Amino acid sequence: MPDRAIGRALPRDASRRLVAGGGRFLDDHAERGELHAAFLRSPLPHARFTLHTDAAAALPGVAAVLTARDLAAVCRPWRTVSKGFPGLVSPEQAPLADGRASWQGEPVAMVLAASRAIAEDAAEAIDAAWEELPAVTDVQAALAPGAPPVHPGLEGNRAWGTTIRHGDPDAAFAAAALVVEERLVFTRHTGVPLEPRGALALWEKGTGALTIRLSHQMPHQMRLHLAEQLGLPVNRVRVVAADVGGGFGIKMHVYQDEMAVAAASRLLARPVRWVADRLESMLADIHAREHVVTARLAVDAEGHMLGFDVQDLQGLGAVSVYPRSSTVEAMSLLRTLGAPYRFAHARARIDSVLQNKVPTGQYRAVGAPIGCAVTERLIEKAAAARGEDALAFRARNLLRAEEMPLVNGFGAALHGLHHHAALEKARALMDLPALRAEIAAGRAAGRLLGLGLAVTVEFTASGPAIYGGAGVPVAATDTVVATLEPTGEVSAQASITEIGQGITQGLAQVLADAVGVPAGAVRVEAGDTAAAPHGGGAWASRGAAIGGEAAWGAGRALRAQLLDAAGALLQAEPGTLDISDGAILDAAGTPRMTLAELGRLMLFRGHELPRGVTPSLSAAFHYRREGDATLANNGVHAALVELDGGSGLVRVLRYWMVGDCGRVLNPLLVDGQYRGGIATGIGEALLEACRYDADSGQFLSGTLADYLLPMATDIPDITLGHVETPYPRSAVGAKGAGESGTCGAPAAILNAVNDALAAAGGGAVTELPIQPVAVLRALGRLA
């Protein structure tokens, strides 16, 4: 019996090629006769403008300078509407702003030229008259009475709001033995994939068909939007997302610039290429996670959590991102609030606020890092107020496996979570007694050491009910088509997409076991809508949990077809046969023929087949999860940090994480995702911030010298552990893993820094990222 492929640490098929520089990213492709695009973007947060483009259009090498009017002829506008967010205020968008820009960076004109350099020259040569309008960037100021409207005619800047109530929060807080409160401020950040966004569009005039390469997480969804906005039959649009150099949620939205590239290609009947440069990316990619959260936690005399009372102000940007809506982030935040713990009463008020700023959107882990940070900070405060160990407080309040399934007061559906097992495993990994002794010794020697913990729940692999219920056409189902080649290898197409996370390797391992071939004999491809059927793509950590089921289903269906054929040839009952290691075995386990022989026979010597035997060498499986709307996973994070009492700088010395993502398809993939996710979270906790000038509304973090990403030297050794609880209602049993690291790292680091501050008799830091000035102020060493 050969080893199962699922669960094995097989290196990724693509690694060698990518590491050796063989990746073919968007910018590596070219079309003969292509025009290069550059955008003129608003330099002001809010302005009316008029454009004179004649001089720019007259420059040698310039093919066209397009404005909103030009593109309106070939591209319909769009507006974000969701039944999940009734009454959402979000204005219509078109590829280019028409007469008024509502954030710095919004595209207002598009140049098409023989080279990008000429296009940039021409963009500069556009004579633009800007009339600055009052702008509002601060989320609280935007809600204040008399605040300038983000868009003319708005009565207020609230885009959407809701109140949630469960149990009897008033009574719970009135009766509580202890109430702790905190106000936490989260500065927006962005995703910064190595490969920027871009588009290369090719309009075929004769057929009226569009082929467009995108660096995108969901080519199938984009195909639908492109067809709709351009008024084309969907099967006349082909989207190709080949190698994608990272997504992180940045590449899952409809952007004006990408739509403009498609529209311009159609208008001019020429191939058009555009790749964002880094300066552009910082203002043209979505930002995320701007929140001010005020939260209270009620605890009874025995230290049991009674309930939460939360107010969240979310900075949305100038529009709610299309098609999913930026407000999803606030709901995700809410769903993760208190999610690992037992509590009966809940109240929340969310206000999502328009601002003259870059629109925000779903970014790795969406609202979960904030929900977790708020929860875990309150828990530390409550335990401190009770004078007890925060771990003991957590252990008392963490839900036990047997208390689930459960829908909590914030509407979170919890099932199959094993917090106590993960906590035990984390304790052991950390060697807690020794670690505590080390910290005590360090502190005695004057070091500012702190240990922080966080428990996470993350809602992965969203099923059809979420966007389906909201009336937003986002596929939560996926398909895999598996084919036996005449050589006995298996090739497959997946509607799940590969964005560097390695999921095609994971799916190959699933297919290998499902069919009965070695993993090396399977190749999975994805990302081309002409080759793979419609499906969701890469979002919500769904590749293994949803794509894995589709792969399993397709592999089993293919196996059944092959066994039928083999049965007819071998004159055996198909049910008595098996496929293992690429060969058909009879009931005695004796190999009777290889799949290569079967494939060759069926394809090249069909005349030898018995009459009526017409098996298919391909099988498709469309996986739709029924029941659970999401697959919750859980984890425990811990960070050891050291503060520099002089400079206020924070160093993460060590990091531990135990995760339960159900069945692990390949530990290399999962560990890579955990580590990368933690790096994302460390950036969020300590470094990354999209800052705006309070007076002018100007963006201040426009380069990677200003927007501080964590570098290798900022990431400590990370020790990982796994609890593997397969999801019981699926064949493979995987849950999501791609965002788990990010969910808990900000909370663990926030708690660790505050632990170090408390041990030094200091105050607390309550703003992310934690700036050195804030640490010094908390220590009383800076005014």
Next chain:
Amino acid sequence: MTPARFAYARPATLDAALDMLAREEEATPLAGGQSLVPMMAMRVARPALLVDLNALPGLDAIEATPGVLRIGALARHAAVLDHELVAAEAPLLALALREVAHPAIRNRGTLGGSLCLADPAAELPACMVALDATLVLASAARGERRVAARDFFAGLYATARRADELLLRAEIPRAPGWSPWFEEVARRRGDYAIAGLAVMARREAGRIAALRLAFCGVEAAPRRLPEVEAAVIEGRDAAALLPGLLAPLGSAEAPAAYRLHLAQLLLRRATEHAHAAA
């Protein structure tokens, strides 16, 4: 992020290079390109003519004369960092260069580029002031001109270099008996300093006899602070003088009060070190 149009020349002799700078008003020398090229890509620098210095013979020489250590303007950071003469005669530079950027950038970036750019946060300008170096410039019209480093740095990205001049080299007095100290605070390893301090001290008979210091990252340009130097030598609380003397820069990630705090912190550490070693 593509540069605006520019012409490019790669002169083979110094005279030819100086000639180009004299004739073309918007000519800009190109050394390692680690700052100039990104600035051109962002179109904040728009030279009409780029005069590439990389083919000029001997401009990267590092040599010692009886009185001074000469470092050519085109000497790469990596070469200076590793050079025996630098280790022997100006170890302050080696201490500081470890904090400058990353290996790939140090392989291209040059001493002259760093000094002529005069980024307020750059380490090398402050070192040159603390080393009491002399900068040697040349132009077609006026020949060679010598400027003390303390007079060279005029403000944010501003120096005493005239548009038609090239920096040829730095001359650092060989100073037996002086010892260096350099420390900085940066948000990430290899980043420009939020605040840094370069110190040269000479000890005699168990006490500090002379001292020169300059901050980087704190003010618009590095400068000597005689009152502070005197206070350090005399063992008075020098850090207490800084709020009255410094005009710290502020930014989104590092407000002025923070830079002042760091300047005081670094000065206290340097003072402690100088007295302990004396």
